[in-house]
Amino acid sequence: MRGTRGRDVRAGGIRARGVRTLVATGALAGLLAGCGIRATQVPTDFGPAPSMVPCELSVTDIAPQATPSGIPVEVFLLCSGALVRVDRTVRAAEGVAEAERRVVVAQGLLDALAGNPSDVEDEAGYDTAVPTGLTVTGPRPGDPEDALHLSIAPDALPEYALAQIVCTFAGSAAAGDNGSVVLGSTSTEPLRRYDCTPDVQSNPGAETPPSTEIAAP
Secondary structure (H helix, E strand, C coil): CHHHHHHHHHHHHHHHHHHHHHHHHHHHHHHHHHCCCCCCCCCCCCCCCCCCCCCCCCHHHCCCCCCCCEEEEEEEEEECCEEEEEEEEEECCCCCCHHHHHHHHHHHHHHHHHCCCCHHHHHCCCECCCCCCCCEECCCCCCCCCEEEECCCHHHCCHHHHHHHHHHHHCCCCCCCCCEEEEEECCCCCCEEEECCHHHHHCCCCCCCCEEECCCC
């Protein structure tokens, strides 16, 4: 209620100032007309005050949520219909095998993607389509060593969510060294190798990450 009354008061103040401006303008026009000078119209409504520029975060706005022994990472959120990088931290996996380390990092990235944007990010228009509760497991016997299995099949995810995951994984320690990511589901469906392209980053709703099927051994 306090916020509503505040908006009403401000709106009333704007309307009052607008009336006074119109009255003053009308009086001035009358004086000018009496002197034989033609008055010109002066706009008085300049619109609302500018707010935060969409998808723009200053250095002071960026405050990644730290985790114990966390490592800095970048994840892709949605903003103005495109994928935009933001900073996060995820739990580090120390003293474990490479395959297990990939899974730990991948799960941390999924959790970061599914989390709510910060207040500042939300105000700037950032959002996410990745569902909460999504989990990942590592390669099965016969899989490539960098394979990751999602609890929801990649082709069953929303297009925006799949683009977020592919582009986030592809540039992280969860993927292989070639900038692509091998994804599958918990079913026996074939694995696919996905790439994050500039077209996907600029228009994730229209451009599905290109992929190729990985033949079973």
